[in-house]
Amino acid sequence: MNFHDLQPMALGVLLAAAAALVLLTDLFTKPSTKPNLGWLTFGLLSAVLVASFTLDLRGEVASHVWRGGAWPVFLARLFLVAGLITVLGGMDHIARKWTYRQGEFYTVLLLCLTGMVLLPGARDLVLLIVCFELMGIPLYILTAFAKTDSGPKPVEAALKLFLIGAGSTALTVFGAALLAGLAGTTDMSVLVSSTLSPLQGIGTMLLLAGLAFKIGVAPFHMWVPDTYEGAPTPVVAFLSVAPKVGGFATLVMVLWQALPRLIHVWGPVTLVLCALTLTVGNLGAIAQRNIKRLLAYSGVGQVGYVLLGLLSGREFGVAMMLFYLAAYVVTNLGVFLVAHAVAEAGDGETISSFDGLGRRSPWLAMSLLLFLLSLAGIPFVAGFWAKFFVFVAAWRAGQSEMVLVGALFATVALFYYLGVARAAYVNVSAKTEKIVVSRALAGAIIACLLAVVGLGAWPSPVVEAAMAAARSVSGIGP
Amino acid sequence: MSSLEISLYAVGSLTLACGLLAMGVRNLVHALLWFGLSLMGTAVLFAQLGASFLAGMQILLYVGGVVMLLIFGVMLTREHEHLGAVREVNHRIRAAVVSLVLFAALVMAILHTPGLDQAPGLASQATAGVTLDQLAVALLGPYGIAFEVLSLLLLATMVGAIVLARKRDPGEPTGRKPIGRQNLGKQRIEGLASPIIALPAAAASVAAIATVQAPTVAVQAQAPQTTEPAVSEHESPAEQPTDDTTDAPVDVAAAVALSAQGDQP
């Protein structure tokens, strides 16, 4: 194995090198210049993103263990965009609150991104699980990064995430052990080549349960509201998008690529989980007063739609799922960053803290409105196409009942999304001063805004890219 | 039933009994000891199945590392004084129901899966076991990439554990009052910084031990596996002392400063 053999997974290698560089730089940086670490990370991430366009990332690594191509590249770009926006939006918060441990923050974040970027190419169960853990363990750390600075809540949030996450890891590993053991190999392309047996069914289910935790499928979502509420907002913004993308990528690879023959086992279960997720997410959000909890439940609801895309079949459904994820990443990051901006101004995290935002900071309020509309799936912002395409895919796959259920809950979702918008535009607040938003955070919000509006006006390029990615993943395997 | 099976059942039920006791006793330190015994039982099972290297690793890593760490954890959080390690009865019944449902599902599936005891490899290779060389080739062959990624995982764990466990960040001014409900025990907690830093060392030992095999493999497989993997592979062992040396003294200094402060009022 030499360096050229690793070319297809160059993005992961570059990210790992970036993590090492940030860690080393941190060692030799005086506290006063530490805030530059954020910009260093931002620059490195941008460079990797550029590299994803310039390098040739096709081909295989180490005899089928890792495979490049359109699929991992599409997902890698999603992860990188999520990372870039998180770093940009959280930079000032991180520099102010955690001045002396920024280096570690960015190192761990970059390592997490490394795991994510390597995940979609994995064609071996062991590599898949290790990458999945490389994505997961840094998230526990990042969630707890506020430590005891502001009371016990962040620690509790991280502990809940960790305990359920570690339990899910045990489930995943046990399920994977059953599957790999019965097949006699860890190569995912031949995981179910022998005759089907009940143990394989159980293995699939345990694996599914372990993975479902990461994406917050009900009833594995229980940690979501608590962790979102307690953890620092920039981390939550990242946590609410990137691991979900990773989790769904893993599900596609496990369910559609490795275990398509067991669809009679996981298909109905996923369908039920999808319906349950839509119900719990959308109903749970209605009664919330804390904006982060509301967004947590709304995120659970959104997962239901992504799951619908995943269920809807190989190429088209997976492509539409990818588009949904792309729209979801920019939208959800945007809405969390607006909430972050409001909270940073000392207005708290309740929905009533948005009161009068329309008059205090019209641009912030307008961004919030557009993000909410996108989440609600109102034309013509990114979220509309996302829902629309997923529904089309589901209809084509014969899931018309789920389309009706999804449409019903999309209407229910209006209640709570508009509740927030109403606070911003209709409710009156005693406060009149403008909310000061730092330049980096404003830049991140504007980037999300442009993406949401741009995807709404012209979704075609991303749709085409998602189709190409889905084609490249479904062309492999049995 | 063969003699191997009988002995497997015997050791297995001992292991299981220890595991159940670990989950059931009220004293946490006792639970840890039962847990250690259960892990040893697993090691014996490994050895019976021809995985002697793994049995050794099991003793080294789990019994020597994890159990000791957990005992540290119990001691340092001073919770061994509380004996109520398990929850109320109704919670235990609830837990038992869930685990029994899962067990029932598993047993049912095991009994309905044909051909478990007659696999092609069972007769020929099984008795011989997998040699260390074979394992090493696998670890750096098909699992080479996973191995590299694992080293990144350990690096992340190490950095994260250090940054979470240390009381004060290096370079941070010491004027701030610590936030925490239990100020009484804080001097004692200071001591935790170093064991927590030591933990990753234990974790990294997996990587280290496997790395020992690397030269053998390189020779045996005669593959040019030299240049690149070294970058990330040696990252973790290389990084670790650096972090140790920079963080630990500062931490100790901070701890001293803090305890001095804490003593004054």
Next chain:
Amino acid sequence: MTAILLISSALFCAGVYGLLSQRHAVGVLIAIELMINAANLLLVGFGWRTGGAFGQSFALFTMAIAVAEVVVGLALILLMYRSRGDVQVDQATELAQ
């Protein structure tokens, strides 16, 4: 092989029981370790049955992952102790509803 499967399933379920009934954070960690240990036993058993190195290799990776989780978990438990003064997982209910 049936023996190994039964033993490891029972161990796994013992871990599940512990996970749901232990109230001490370290106890919960023990339970998780027990579950992963059961998975390891399964892997070694399957490796023995098939005769490849995949079982033991997989088990080694799993061990490393388990250790990494213990490390992070202990750091979190320590933080919890610092912020709350106890490590009873069922007492940490500041974030609810």
Next chain:
Amino acid sequence: MNPLISAALVALGLPAALALLLAVVPKLRRTGKPAALLSILGSLLALSAAGWLAATWLHDPKQVLDLTTSWLPQSGKSMSQVGVHLDGISVSMLLVVAIVASCVQLFSLGYLSDEPAPALGRYYAYQSLFLFSMNLLVLAPDLMQLFLGWELVGATSYLLIGFWFTRPAAGKAALKAFVVTKFADSGLILALITLVAWTGSFSWNATLPAGGAEWLALFLFIAVMGKSAQFPLHIWLPDAMQGPTPVSALLHAATMVAAGVYLIVRADPIFAAAPHVRLFMTDLGAITALFAALIAMVQTDIKKVLAYSTCSQLGYMISGLGAGSLMGGYFHLTTHAFFKALLFLAAGAVIHAVHSNELSDMGGLWRKLKFTTVAFVIGSLSLAGLPGLSGFYSKDLILEAVHESGNPLALGLLMATAGLTAFYMTRTVVKAFFGKPSHAAEHAHGPGPSMTIPLLILLVPAIGLGWLAGPMSKLYGRSYAFHLDTIGMVTIALGLGGIALGWLIYGMGLLQALPRAFAPIARIANGSTVDDLWALSYSKLGMGLARAIAWFDRYIIDGLMNFLGWLFMWSGQRVRTLQTGNVQDYLYAVFGAAALIALWGGWR
């Protein structure tokens, strides 16, 4: 480029440019009057473009012009087209929208003269946005662009209903309108989904799988029910009257609510292949027509009377379209747009004069507001279907069509509605303009020229459009010549009877009038029995029924929606309480679910 296309682009682009300008230049918007004049100028230019187009098409009705660019290309072929599509149907609608919008914008200048300048600027920005959205909808070459316009129109409606957002009722009404119409819009989204899933494009001329047209038509009709306020999704429309009156005239009477009807006209190829849905439309339209007319009888708010009357007339249109008469439904849309806009604007002038919506605050206004009275009365007569006025011809067309479709039930309901319509409009006219003036009416002041000119303009089509039914029919690709037959005569009789009855009861006072009118019968039937019986049957049965239906509407239909809202809220609370905060309960859920699905996995 074809000059006709350029004219269409002017009608489409100018309002958009103005809305954008007013949105991004706050300074201009806050000046109020200049912003208003700019917006009015824009609408007048759009009107002249539309007028020229209409004149061209009247000359050559068969012409079809397209300027489109492909949007959402997918896998080599194009899923959707955006641009302008000009044919007789779109051009005539364009003209209707332009005339009504210009009149309303002009009228608003006087009506909202008391508003602060920034609010006025905001209002006109919304107005320009509305004109753009409506034109976008009208000129749509396929369902996707129509949907775009449809949603934008809805959003503008939301903004305009909530224009006085400091009033809590306005905010609530806006939210209600949004949620109800969004609920119905999921029908349109479903239609889009099925259309693209079946045919791969959004064109309404595509060939559908067997049975597909019925589903598609059903989904489209659900959306129409919301937008065009059909029972039971009509509940948002009366509440929407919280907006300024000219807005009600433009959006909630003349144009936006008619968008649903326009959608059915546009998607005619789909509906033509869906006989079951069309039958349903005929019946539901007739039910809505009667239901709303009954409720209109007991309303005390002049705008609510007109709002329910709008529901009722939309029911006519839907019923006509369901009966297969594209001409009838579409022509009634056109005439209704003018006379209802006239009625609303006249009502606006009245409200402006007495500062109240309540009929009880009016009375005897004809002395003060002579021109407004004439306009309102002519509008009412047109609505009541008096022969010679435009409403008569279109309504007659619909009734003929329903008759021919062999649906006696719907025909009966619609005929009854015709009588009721005349009755409640007479009631309104008498209560508002005749009789004893109230205190507020004593001090009423007449409207200024910016309010009378629009009324004058709208009077012309409200009176005379009926005579143009022949040429108009060519625009729709149909042919038509008026002839009076039994249905028409019965309708006339019913209308006149309704007017007479209303005049007897409200104009002269029932208790004095009836004994005299029925005197011979009364003498035979022993004194005052008939009188009492009539009074009883009227007050207890007739009005009682109307009140009961109004109550049903308010508490059951509306209440059902509120109940649904409550149900979701309640279950939301239940989901919330599941979240105990104890991580072990969470683990229990996770592992419980895992055990259950493992059981399933092993069993399969």
